[in-house]
Amino acid sequence: xxxxxxxxxxxxxxxxxxxxxxxxxxxxxxxxxxxxxxxxxxxxxxxxxxxxxxxxxxxxxxxxxxxxxxxxxxxxxxxxxxxxxxxxxxxxxxxxxxxxxxxxxxxxxxxxxxxxxxxxxxxxxxxxxxxxxxxxxxxxxxxxxxxxxxxxxxxxxxxxxxxxxxxxxxxxxxxxxxxxxxxxxxxxxxxxxxxxxxxxxxxxxxxxxxxxxxxxxxxxxxxxxxxxxxxxxxxxxxxxxxxxxxxxxxxxxxxxxxxxxxxxxxxxxxxxxxxxxxxxxxxxxxxxxxxxxxxxxxxxxxxxxxxxxxxxxxxxxxxxxxxxxxxxxxxxxxxxxxxxxxxxxxxxxxxxxxxxxxxxxxxxxxxxxxxxxxxxxxxxxxxxxxxxxxxxxxxxxxxxxxxxxxxxxxxxxxx
Numbered sequence: 001x002x003x004x005x006x007x008x009x010x011x012x013x014x015x016x017x018x019x020x021x022x023x024x025x026x027x028x029x030x031x032x033x034x035x036x037x038x039x040x041x042x043x044x045x046x047x048x049x050x051x052x053x054x055x056x057x058x059x060x061x062x063x064x065x066x067x068x069x070x071x072x073x074x075x076x077x078x079x080x081x082x083x084x085x086x087x088x089x090x091x092x093x094x095x096x097x098x099x100x101x102x103x104x105x106x107x108x109x110x111x112x113x114x115x116x117x118x119x120x121x122x123x124x125x126x127x128x129x130x131x132x133x134x135x136x137x138x139x140x141x142x143x144x145x146x147x148x149x150x151x152x153x154x155x156x157x158x159x160x161x162x163x164x165x166x167x168x169x170x171x172x173x174x175x176x177x178x179x180x181x182x183x184x185x186x187x188x189x190x191x192x193x194x195x196x197x198x199x200x201x202x203x204x205x206x207x208x209x210x211x212x213x214x215x216x217x218x219x220x221x222x223x224x225x226x227x228x229x230x231x232x233x234x235x236x237x238x239x240x241x242x243x244x245x246x247x248x249x250x251x252x253x254x255x256x257x258x259x260x261x262x263x264x265x266x267x268x269x270x271x272x273x274x275x276x277x278x279x280x281x282x283x284x285x286x287x288x289x290x291x292x293x294x295x296x297x298x299x300x301x302x303x304x305x306x307x308x309x310x311x312x313x314x315x316x317x318x319x320x321x322x323x324x325x326x327x328x329x330x331x332x333x334x335x336x337x338x339x340x341x342x343x344x345x346x347x348x349x350x351x352x353x354x355x356x357x358x359x360x361x362x363x364x365x366x367x368x369x370x371x372x373x374x375x376x377x378x379x380x381x382x383x384x385x386x387x388x389x390x391x392x393x394x395x396x397x398x399x400x401x402x403x404x405x406x407x408x409x410x411x412x413x414x415x
Contacts, residue, residue, distance in 0.1 A: 020145075021267065024152030025260045026320055028159055028176070033253070033321040035163045036172070039245030041321070042236070042252045045259075047173040049233045051122065054098045056229050058091040058126040061221030063133050064270075064353060065214040068278045075138035076195035084134050084196060086210035090218070091130055095123045109170075118174060124181035125151075131187040134196050136271050143190040144271070150186060154179040216356040223365030231369055235376070243385060250328040251385045253321050254335045260320075261309070265302075265343050269350070277354050288351075291407070295347040302343055306336045331389045338393035341400040348403040364406075368399055 032044045066087040073080040099119030102110055110118075128147065135143045158179030162172040191197055239248050273294055280287040309316065310332060318326045352361040372395045379387040379394075 020149040020152045021263045022260055024156045025256075025263055027156050029256045029260070029321060031156070031159055031163060032169075032172075033249075033325060036169050039240070039249060040169055041256060041325075042240060042245065042248045043169055044173065045252050045256060046233070046236050046240070047176075048259075049229060049236060051125075051177060052229045053225065053233060054095060054102075054119075054122045055126050055129070056225040057094045057098075057218050057221050059129060059221075060224045061218035062087050062090050062094070062214055063130055064221070064274065065217030065356075066130065067133050067137055067270075067275055068217070068281075068354060068356075069210075069213060070134060070137040071275050071278045075134075076198045080196070081198055082207050083210050083213075084130075086206035087130055087214060088127060089206040090211065090214055091126050092123060094218070095119060095126055098122075114174065118177060121177045121181040124184040125177065128181075128184045128187040131191045131196070133270075135190060135194060137275060138194055138196060140190070140194050143194065147183060147187055147190065151180055151183045154182050216358050217353070219358045220353060220356070220361045223362040227365040227369035231372070239385070239388075246324075247385055250325060251331060251388055253317055253325040253328045254331045254389065257309075257316065257320065257332070258335055258339050261305070262339065262343075265298075269346060273347070274350060274354065277350060281354065287354075291347060291351055295344055298347060299340075299344050302340050306340055310336055331386060334389040334393035338389070338396040341393070341396040345396065345400040345403040348407040351407065364402070367402075368395070371395055371398060 029041065029044070032040045036044065066083060069083045070080060073083070096119070099115060099122075102119070103112060103115045106115060128151070132144050132147050135147070155176050156179075158175040159172055162175045167175070188197075239251070277287060277290060280290060313329045313332045314326050317328055317332075349361070349364065351357075352364070372391065375391045375394055376387070379391050381387075383390070
């Protein structure tokens with residue numbers, strides 16, 4: 001019960017940050033749906049997917065690893081500075097490598113100047129995110145909330161300003177990431193004020209031991225990149241090329257609504273659940289009880305919350321996007337079911353992450369994408385775009401079943 005109270009208090013403590021992120025995402029979707037033209041919502045999602053590809057290894061890998069190793073350390077101490085500094089080096093290396101790949105593979109839509117701007121902005125955004133989780137691990141929750149709020153506000157403000165000036169959507173989307181990048185200076189100042197920048201290995205470079213420790217998390221994040229974000233990007237590119245923009249926008253409205261509450265769930269899991277899970281590493285039995293308790297709590301809360309969204313589906317789609325997108329309401333039920341299963345399955349899968357079980361985690365991700373693609377190629381040609389949400393629901397219900405069976409009955413269940 002003590003761990004459950006800690007989880008609930010931590011969730012309430014990050015409420016302002018989650019509200020700011022959600023409000024920013026909602027306003028961004030509304031602006032693009034109203035003023036971005038046909039297909040604008042789908043282009044926004046594809047651009048954010050590209051941002052996700054750049055940030056996958058730094059966020060899902062380096063940040064989670066840094067949180068794991070920083071959580072038990074004294075903020076500002078020598079070992080803390082060593083791990084945080086090495087993480088910053090790794091983030092810079094990974095984002096730069098992603099920029100080179102975009103330059104080579106981006107085609108005419110991504111000339112060198114645009115790649116340079118986008119890569120530089122993403123470097124600042126990901127380094128800011130690393131400093132945010134370091135502040136959170138150091139229990140500087142107020143600084144984390146401030147950074148999250150400013151990040152959301154600047155990105156949306158840039159989009160609103162460029163749309164008002166009549167700029168093309170491609171330039172508007174680039175302005176979105178450039179606006180977010182402006183928060184890096186604030187993050188640096190807050191981290192310095194909290195004493196987190198003492199002991200960074202600026203002259204000697206990153207620690208080899210820290211690189212090895214973080215590399216295991218980067219390897220696991222590679223599964224999310226290859227078997228998750230990259231597949232989403234390719235699938236959306238296929239849909240853009242084979243369906244009319246008005247149709248893809250209907251499906252994308254449902255997905256964007258999902259993305260908005262997914263931000264909240266991810267924030268809770270990454271800022272409240274995961275740090276506590278990492279802190280319980282020395283007590284495996286208590287760690288497992290914590291996972292089981294949180295999974296049960298989330299299953300009930302999410303079922304209630306998603307049920308309310310379903311009941312309000314038509315007015316919500318109209319309010320959050322545009323009246324024409326209320327026609328997407330029939331697609332929402334399978335999307336909500338799939339999201340419920342996805343979120344609960346994540347709670348179980350975090351055990352593999354916190355224990356740095358790279359091979360089992362990658363095997364689960366690879367199996368998941370094979371299951372998803374096999375479902376998609378059989379369902380999508382038969383029923384069209386509604387097949388996207390049917391596939392989503394079927395895929396994640398099966399993944400929840402697999403994750404729960406592994407957690408309760410697998411070899412790790414005895415540990």
